[in-house]
Amino acid sequence: MSKYILKFEKADSVKYVSHLDLIRVFDRAMRRAQLPMGYSQGFNPHPLMTFAHPLGVGVSSIGELVEITTAEHLQEKEFLNRLQEFMPVGFKLIDIKEIEGKNNFARLTSADYKINIEGKFPESDLVKSFNKLKEILIDKKTKSGIKETDIRPFILSFEGNMGVYMARLKTGAENLKPELFVKALEKYIPDFSPEWVQILRVQLNDGEGNSLF
Amino acid sequence: MNEYMTKKLDSVLPLVQKPARYIGGELNSIIKNADKITSRFAFCFPDVYEVGMSHLGMKILYHQLNRREDTWVERVFTPWDDMEMQMKENNIPLYGLESRDPLKEFDFVGFTLQYELSYSNILNMLKMADIPIYSKDRGENDPLICAGGPCAYNGEPIADFIDFFLLGEGEEIWEEVLDAYALHKKNGGSKKDFLLKIAREIQGIYVPSFYDVSYNNDGTVKEISINTEGVPEKIRKRIIVDMDKVYYPDAFVVPFMDIVHNRVMLEIFRGCIRGCRFCQAGMIYRPVREKSAENLCLAGENLISSTGYEEMSLSSLSTSDYTQFEKLANGLIDMAEKKKVSLSLPSLRIDNMSLDILKKVQTVRKSGLTFAPEAGTQRLRDVLNKGVTQEDILRSANMVFCEGWSNVKLYFMMGLPTETDEDIVGIARTGYSVLDCFKKCDSPKKANRINITVSVSSFVPKPFTPFQWEAQNPMEELVRKQQLLKDTIKTRAITYNYHMSKVSCLEGVFARGDRRLSKVIELACEKGCKFDGWDEFFKYDAWMEAFCEAGLEPEFYSRRKREFSEVLPWDMVDIGVTKAFLQRECEKAYRGETTPNCREKCSGCGAKSFGGGVCYE
Numbered sequence: 167m168s169k170y171i172l173k174f175e176k177a178d179s180v181k182y183v184s185h186l187d188l189i190r191v192f193d194r195a196m197r198r199a200q201l202p203m204g205y206s207q208g209f210n211p212h213p214l215m216t217f218a219h220p221l222g223v224g225v226s227s228i229g230e231l232v233e234i235t236t237a238e239h240l241q242e243k244e245f246l247n248r249l250q251e252f253m254p255v256g257f258k259l260i261d262i263k264e265i266e267g268k269n270n271f272a273r274l275t276s277a278d279y280k281i282n283i284e285g286k287f288p289e290s291d292l293v294k295s296f297n298k299l300k301e302i303l304i305d306k307k308t309k310s311g312i313k314e315t316d317i318r319p320f321i322l323s324f325e326g327n328m329g330v331y332m333a334r335l336k337t338g339a340e341n342l343k344p345e346l347f348v349k350a351l352e353k354y355i356p357d358f359s360p361e362w363v364q365i366l367r368v369q370l371n372d373g374e375g376n377s378l379f
Numbered sequence: 380m381n382e383y384m385t386k387k388l389d390s391v392l393p394l395v396q397k398p399a400r401y402i403g404g405e406l407n408s409i410i411k412n413a414d415k416i417t418s419r420f421a422f423c424f425p426d427v428y429e430v431g432m433s434h435l436g437m438k439i440l441y442h443q444l445n446r447r448e449d450t451w452v453e454r455v456f457t458p459w460d461d462m463e464m465q466m467k468e469n470n471i472p473l474y475g476l477e478s479r480d481p482l483k484e485f486d487f488v489g490f491t492l493q494y495e496l497s498y499s500n501i502l503n504m505l506k507m508a509d510i511p512i513y514s515k516d517r518g519e520n521d522p523l524i525c526a527g528g529p530c531a532y533n534g535e536p537i538a539d540f541i542d543f544f545l546l547g548e549g550e551e552i553w554e555e556v557l558d559a560y561a562l563h564k565k566n567g568g569s570k571k572d573f574l575l576k577i578a579r580e581i582q583g584i585y586v587p588s589f590y591d592v593s594y595n596n597d598g599t600v601k602e603i604s605i606n607t608e609g610v611p612e613k614i615r616k617r618i619i620v621d622m623d624k625v626y627y628p629d630a631f632v633v634p635f636m637d638i639v640h641n642r643v644m645l646e647i648f649r650g651c652i653r654g655c656r657f658c659q660a661g662m663i664y665r666p667v668r669e670k671s672a673e674n675l676c677l678a679g680e681n682l683i684s685s686t687g688y689e690e691m692s693l694s695s696l697s698t699s700d701y702t703q704f705e706k707l708a709n710g711l712i713d714m715a716e717k718k719k720v721s722l723s724l725p726s727l728r729i730d731n732m733s734l735d736i737l738k739k740v741q742t743v744r745k746s747g748l749t750f751a752p753e754a755g756t757q758r759l760r761d762v763l764n765k766g767v768t769q770e771d772i773l774r775s776a777n778m779v780f781c782e783g784w785s786n787v788k789l790y791f792m793m794g795l796p797t798e799t800d801e802d803i804v805g806i807a808r809t810g811y812s813v814l815d816c817f818k819k820c821d822s823p824k825k826a827n828r829i830n831i832t833v834s835v836s837s838f839v840p841k842p843f844t845p846f847q848w849e850a851q852n853p854m855e856e857l858v859r860k861q862q863l864l865k866d867t868i869k870t871r872a873i874t875y876n877y878h879m880s881k882v883s884c885l886e887g888v889f890a891r892g893d894r895r896l897s898k899v900i901e902l903a904c905e906k907g908c909k910f911d912g913w914d915e916f917f918k919y920d921a922w923m924e925a926f927c928e929a930g931l932e933p934e935f936y937s938r939r940k941r942e943f944s945e946v947l948p949w950d951m952v953d954i955g956v957t958k959a960f961l962q963r964e965c966e967k968a969y970r971g972e973t974t975p976n977c978r979e980k981c982s983g984c985g986a987k988s989f990g991g992g993v994c995y996e
C-alpha cells in the first residue's frame with residue numbers, strides 16, 4: 167500500500183457537491199481510470215480515502231486536499247495525470263506528493279478564504295471596524311447544540327476592500343466556517359447588507375502558516 | 380451554459396436541501412452547442428431527481444437520441460418544494476439541467492408517465508416553466524408538450540394538456556418523430572400541420588385533440604370519434620421486435636449525490652410470460668423479447684468501465700424467467716469478481732434456479748429472500764393466475780433456511796376481486812407456515828432467529844388487464860380487512876406492514892379515468908397539490924374539493940364495476956393484446972381457472988401480431 171496527498175480544485179457547480187459525495191466521485195474516477203484503489207478489509211470494504219477539513223456546500227476551492235491509499239505503488243505524476251482524465255468537469259488536480267504516516271491533516275489548523283461580496287456597503291472602512299471588535303458573539307453549532315459563541319479567537323486575520331476580502335480562519339477541531347464569518351460581518355457592521363456572496367478556499371495551513379504544497 | 384441563470388442559481392442553491400439535484404454537469408452528461416441544434420428536447424421526469432435519475436427508460440432515450448447531431452436532449456426533474464419556493468421568489472423559470480436554458484425555449488417538452496400520482500407535478504412543472512397548461516391555450520412559439528411511458532396507454536386524464544402521446548417503446552418512434560420535426564422545421568408550417576403529419580404517418584402517435592369523446596347520461600363514455608381526417612381509429616403501440624439490435628447505452632450519467640438506484644442496470648428482456656391478471660405491465664409489454672446473454676455481459680462490462688459504478692443489477696419483470704439465466708449469471712459473477720463490483724439480482728423466483736448462484740449474489744446475502752404470493756389462499760391465487768403454490772414457497776423457504784438465511788419477505792395484496800375474509804386470514808396462515816417451516820428445519824447451518832415480513836398493499840384495478848372492469852374496494856372495507864389480518868397475526872416473528880393510504884383511491888381514479896379529469900387535476904394543482912406519491916405532500920381533502928368543484932365523483936371511476944360492453948375511455952388504444960382475450964381471462968378468473976404461461980402454451984392473447992418474441996420461440 168502507498169499513500170498520496172492530492173491537491174485539487176473544486177470549481178463552478180461542483181462546489182455544490184457535498185463532502186460525503188466526494189468520496190464516491192473519487193472512488194469511481196479511480197475505478198474508471200483502472201488505478202489500484204486501496205480498500206479496507208471486511209464485509210463492507212470502503213475506499214481508503216480522507217479529505218482534509220470538509221468544505222461547506224456552495225464554497226469553491228483551489229486548495230482542497232485528499233489522501234488516497236493505493237494498493238500498488240504509483241509514479242506520482244502518472245497517477246495525477248491518469249486520474250485527471252477520468253474526473254468529472256470542475257475537479258482539477260493541481261499537485262501530488264507521496265507521504266507516509268497517519269493523520270497527516272491534523273496539523274492543518276487554519277484556512278485562507280477569498281470572499282467576494284456584492285451588495286450594500288457602509289461608508290466607513292468595514293475591515294477596520296470589524297478588526298477593532300474585542301468580542302464577536304454569534305450562534306454557532308457546537309458539540310452541545312447551537313450556542314452563542316465568541317468567534318473572535320477563530321479569526322486569525324481579515325483584510326481587503328471594495329467587496330474583495332481575504333480571511334484566515336481556524337479550521338480543525340476548533341473551527342469557523344466562512345459562511346458564518348460573513349454572517350458575523352453582517353451582524354456587527356451597520357449599513358452592510360450582502361446580496362451575493364462567493365467564497366473560495368485558497369489553501370489550508372499548518373500552525374506556522376505554511377501549506378503542504 | 381446560460382450565464383444569467385447560473386448567477387441566479389448561485390444565489391438560491393446555498394439555501395436549499397441537496398443542491399446537487401439542480402446543477403447538472405454529472406459525469407457522462409451531454410453538452411452541445413444549442414445554436415447548431417434543430418430539436419431541443421427537455422426530457423421531464425415528474426418527480427424528484429433521485430427518483431427520476433434511477434429510471435432506466437430515461438437513460439436509454441437520453442443517450443440514444445443525443446447521438447443525433449440535430450438533437451439535444453436535456454434532463455428535467457421536479458424541484459423539491461424548497462427549491463420551487465426559491466425559484467418562484469427569484470423569478471427563476473424551470474430549466475434544462477444541461478444548458479440551464481428555460482424550458483420555454485425548447486422544441487419538445489416530454490414527460491414520462493411512470494405512475495398516475497405524478498400528474499399534479501406535470502402541471503406544476505409547466506407552470507414553473509411559464510408554459511400555458513392547456514394545449515388549446517398554447518401558441519406557435521410554445522414548445523410541443525408530449526408524454527410517453529406506461530400511463531400513456533390511458534393518458535386521458537391529462538389529455539387536455541398534452542399535444543401528443545407516444546404509445547409503447549420509445550427507441551424507434553422518437554427517431555421518426557425527430558426526423559419528421561427536422562423536415563417540418565425546414566419546410567415550415569403550423570404546429571397543427573406537424574401534429575397531423577405525425578398522427579397520420581407514425582404508428583403509435585396519439586393526438587388527443589383529433590379525437591372527440593361523448594358521454595351517456597350516466598357518465599359512461601358513449602363514443603370516441605375522429606374529428607380529423609386520416610388519423611387512425613385505433614392507435615397501435617410500438618415495440619422493438621429484435622432486442623439484440625436495439626440501442627443500449629454504453630454510458631450512464633453518474634450522479635454526484637446518492638439516488639434510489641445508483642448502479643449499472645442491465646435490461647435483460649421486455650414483457651413477462653406469466654400473465655398475472657392484476658398486472659398491467661404483464662399485458663402492455665407483451666410479447667416477451669429477450670436479449671442474448673453475450674450482449675448483456677458485454678454491455679455490463681462497458682457500463683462498468685464508463686461509469687466506475689461499484690454495483691450492477693438486472694432489470695426485468697421476472698428475472699428468473701430469463702431463458703439464458705445461468706449463462707448470464709455466471710458471466711456476470713465472473714466479471715463482478717474481476718472488477719470488484721457487487722451484483723444484485725432482483726425479482727428472483729428461487730424455485731427455478733440454482734442455489735449456487737443465489738449464494739454468490741451479495742444483495743441476497745444481505746437482504747434475505749422475497750416472495751410475492753400476492754394472495755393468501757390457493758383459490759384466490761388461481762383467480763389472479765399467480766402461478767405460485769404454498770408448496771413452492773415452503774420448498775424454497777426450507778432450502779434457504781438450511782443455508783442459514785433468516786430474512787424472508789412476503790408480499791400480498793388486499794381488496795382483490797372475489798376476495799373473502801378467508802383469503803385475508805390466509806395471508807396470516809401463509810406467514811405462519813413459513814414460520815413452521817423454519818422451526819422444523821434441522822440443518823446445522825440454520826440461523827438462531829427468524830424475521831418474516833408480511834407486506835400488504837391495496838389492489839388498484841388497471842386498464843388493459845383482465846381486471847379492468849372490476850370495482851376497487853371502498854376504504855372502510857380495506858380498513859376492516861386490515862384490522863382482521865392484524866388480529867390474526869399474533870407472533871413477534873412476523874412483522875406486518877401495511878401501507879394504508881388514501882393515495883391508492885386517487886391512483887384508482889386516474890388509472891381508469893377519462894378526459895373530464897383534466898379539470899380536476901387543474902383545480903387540485905391550484906390548491907397546491909403536488910408530489911402526491913409522497914405522504915408528506917399528499918392532500919386528500921384538497922383533491923376531494925377539486926372533484927366536487929369539477930362536478931365529478933371519484934367513486935364513479937374507482938368503485939364502479941363496469942359491464943363488458945361498456946365503451947372504455949382507452950378503447951382507441953391497441954396494445955396488441957385484445958379486449959376479447961382480457962374478457963376471457965376475466966371470466967376464467969371468476970371460475971378460478973388458471974392460464975398457462977406463454978412458454979407452456981400460447982393462449983392467443985393477440986400480441987403475436989407484432990411478429991416476434993416468445994410467440995415465435
Ligand code: SF4
Binds near residue numbers: 667984987
Ligand atoms: S400470443 Fe401467445 S405466446 Fe404471444 S404473448 Fe400472447 S399468449 Fe404469449
